[in-house]
Amino acid sequence: MSEKKTAVSSPIDKQELMTWSRVTRRTFLCSTAAIMAFVGAAGRLRAATSMTEDQRAMASAAAQPVANYVAPVPMTLQVNGQQHEFLAEPRLTLLDALRETLHLTGTKKGCDRGQCGACTVLVDGRRINACLTLAIMHQGQNITSIEGLAQTSSATPTALNIAQQPVLHPLQAAFIEHDAFQCGYCTPGQLCSAVGAIQEMRDGMPSAVTQDVKATQTTFSDAEIRERMSGNICRCGAYPNIVAAVRTVLIKST
Amino acid sequence: MNSFSYQRAGDVASALQQIREPGAKFIGGGSNLLDLMKGGIERPVLLIDINQLPLSDITVRPDGGLRIGALARNSDVAAHPVVRGSYPLLTQALVSGASPQLRNMATVGGNLLQRTRCGYFYDTAFDACNKRAPGSGCAALDGQNRNHAIFGASPQCIAVNPSDMSVALNALDAVVNVEGPNGARSIAIADFHRLAGDTPERDTNLAPDELIVSVDLPRSRFSDHAHYLKVRDRASYAFALVSAATAFELDGGVVRDVRIVLGGVAHKPWRAHAAEAALRGQPLTADTRAEAGRMAMSGARPYAHNGFKVELTRRAVERSLALAGGVQ
Numbered sequence: 001m002s003e004k005k006t007a008v009s010s011p012i013d014k015q016e017l018m019t020w021s022r023v024t025r026r027t028f029l030c031s032t033a034a035i036m037a038f039v040g041a042a043g044r045l046r047a048a049t050s051m052t053e054d055q056r057a058m059a060s061a062a063a064q065p066v067a068n069y070v071a072p073v074p075m076t077l078q079v080n081g082q083q084h085e086f087l088a089e090p091r092l093t094l095l096d097a098l099r100e101t102l103h104l105t106g107t108k109k110g111c112d113r114g115q116c117g118a119c120t121v122l123v124d125g126r127r128i129n130a131c132l133t134l135a136i137m138h139q140g141q142n143i144t145s146i147e148g149l150a151q152t153s154s155a156t157p158t159a160l161n162i163a164q165q166p167v168l169h170p171l172q173a174a175f176i177e178h179d180a181f182q183c184g185y186c187t188p189g190q191l192c193s194a195v196g197a198i199q200e201m202r203d204g205m206p207s208a209v210t211q212d213v214k215a216t217q218t219t220f221s222d223a224e225i226r227e228r229m230s231g232n233i234c235r236c237g238a239y240p241n242i243v244a245a246v247r248t249v250l251i252k253s254t
Numbered sequence: 255m256n257s258f259s260y261q262r263a264g265d266v267a268s269a270l271q272q273i274r275e276p277g278a279k280f281i282g283g284g285s286n287l288l289d290l291m292k293g294g295i296e297r298p299v300l301l302i303d304i305n306q307l308p309l310s311d312i313t314v315r316p317d318g319g320l321r322i323g324a325l326a327r328n329s330d331v332a333a334h335p336v337v338r339g340s341y342p343l344l345t346q347a348l349v350s351g352a353s354p355q356l357r358n359m360a361t362v363g364g365n366l367l368q369r370t371r372c373g374y375f376y377d378t379a380f381d382a383c384n385k386r387a388p389g390s391g392c393a394a395l396d397g398q399n400r401n402h403a404i405f406g407a408s409p410q411c412i413a414v415n416p417s418d419m420s421v422a423l424n425a426l427d428a429v430v431n432v433e434g435p436n437g438a439r440s441i442a443i444a445d446f447h448r449l450a451g452d453t454p455e456r457d458t459n460l461a462p463d464e465l466i467v468s469v470d471l472p473r474s475r476f477s478d479h480a481h482y483l484k485v486r487d488r489a490s491y492a493f494a495l496v497s498a499a500t501a502f503e504l505d506g507g508v509v510r511d512v513r514i515v516l517g518g519v520a521h522k523p524w525r526a527h528a529a530e531a532a533l534r535g536q537p538l539t540a541d542t543r544a545e546a547g548r549m550a551m552s553g554a555r556p557y558a559h560n561g562f563k564v565e566l567t568r569r570a571v572e573r574s575l576a577l578a579g580g581v582q
Contacts, residue, residue, distance in 0.1 A: 068257045070257040070258060073260070090257075090259060090260035093288070112292065113292060113293075114289055114355075114356060117353065117355060126329075126358045127354065127355050128355050128358050129359065132284060132288045132289060132356070133283075133284050133285075133288065133359060134284065134288070134301075136303075137284070137303055137305060193354070193355065196354065197354065203333070205332070205333040206332060206333060207354075208484075213332075213338050213342050213345040214338050214339055216335070216338075226490075227489075230353060230489075230491045231352075231353025231354050231355045231356065231491055232353075
């Protein structure tokens with residue numbers, strides 16, 4: 001997500017503007033949560049001073065971490081062409097690694113159980129649900145998240161315009177053109193999924209609506225697009241426009 | 255999800271050593287296991303990642319059969335030219351399951367080991383589930399059992415197997431090759447999954463220290479006439495209410511060998527032997543298809559909310575046979 005610069009009507013200190021422009025919804029929420037946690041902890045501390053010895057002992061025992069901890073291990077992930085090294089517990093999912101460790105928050109957490117498709121990313125060019133796989137299982141593979149779609153669509157740096165804004169992936173442009181989203185939460189997953197779907201259709205992979213699975217060419221029908229995009233749920237119901245956007249790119253690129 | 259240690263297996267021999275650690279489990283695609291771990295149903299202390307093992311190949315065997323590596327992804331198996339051409343039933347079953355993303359992750363071995371989607375098994379807020387906690391009872395028996403078994407259930411468990419692929423593999427006479435501490439063995443697919451009986455906690459006859467390495471299909475006899483019909487609550491991305499895999503050889507309009515296997519109706523893929531017997535040696539007509547549908551339902555025993563499955567499955571068999579026979 002790109003940061004939105006605050007519009008100002010009166011002269012303002014340049015330094016102040018730069019500070020404001022760095023405040024994103026995420027950094028704002030994170031700092032607010034930290035303040036609230038501090039306030040909460042201070043409250044508990046005050047309560048603890050009025051406890052009896054027994055109460056304090058019980059509270060302390062309850063606060064002990066369960067024997068449910070495994071030391072972090074080093075991991076290396078290749079995401080959008082960049083290598084990231086970090087320490088994490090083996091149970092870290094690829095989705096949480098992207099969002100919480102690498103702060104690539106474009107990939108969304110919807111159901112976190114493989115049912116909604118919001119977390120769809122591409123691994124070695126294939127779409128998968130990042131919530132149902134472990135980060136540690138994907139070392140050495142090329143992971144593309146929504147943040148990497150625009151870049152990967154431009155083969156050379158010359159495709160970048162003068163403002164250094166990456167050129168949108170054709171599907172991103174088509175989603176805008178066809179108004180293929182409302183709230184936008186499922187959109188990163190829809191886009192990564194659509195990249196995979198178009199590749200799979202070009203490769204002639206069969207689907208549940210393919211009339212003759214022996215035929216090695218896919219019919220580029222709306223029924224095929226819908227079936228192949230069925231792993232991505234859109235609560236706003238932008239489906240007809242999503243199908244239209246995918247259709248446009250599929251037909252253009254063939 | 256609970257914490258666990260993680261190891262990578264370099265070869266099958268070391269994987270079989272690593273799995274001896276108490277609380278260890280293999281992880282392939284992870285699409286079912288991690289879901290179960292997030293729900294607190296599975297709590298392994300050690301995961302052994304088998305994705306580096308050389309078990310992804312799909313190869314034609316000298317006898318004309320096909321060997322599918324246990325780590326071959328569902329999407330790759332479905333799209334493989336030999337599978338599409340000679341075993342279209344398997345392709346149809348695979349592409350009817352899950353979503354494209356999940357099929358890109360899920361392995362053949364993992365699909366064979368998919369656990370039931372019974373809501374009482376999946377939700378640990380319910381105490382009674384003999385599959386999850388042996389001896390605790392079966393909440394589905396007198397609970398919401400719309401999605402449950404109509405064949406072969408036991409008073410201990412009325413859950414159904416959720417796999418589409420396994421239904422097709424039963425119709426195709428597949429053999430599951432496994433390796434364990436005592437060497438290799440092969441299990442006929444019909445003997446791989448178990449009925450619930452008194453041990454519903456055991457879905458399959460695979461031992462905890464064994465590893466599925468491949469699935470063999472005999473030379474194809476059903477490439478011309480086969481159909482996997484899946485009926486579900488929505489058009490896509492849902493588990494089967496019921497499904498019917500039918501496959502047969504036609505000789506001058508007469509059915510020679512035939513397989514009719516049902517999904518979503520039992521604790522394992524349910525082979526309808528009586529229906530097969532009724533159709534074998536008969537011409538494929540509307541009447542013989544209808545009779546096969548009726549025979550397929552012999553012994554059906556529905557519960558409070560799944561009586562509709564009896565009629566639905568009967569019609570699914572009839573329709574699947576028609577589609578396999580090229581009747582629209």
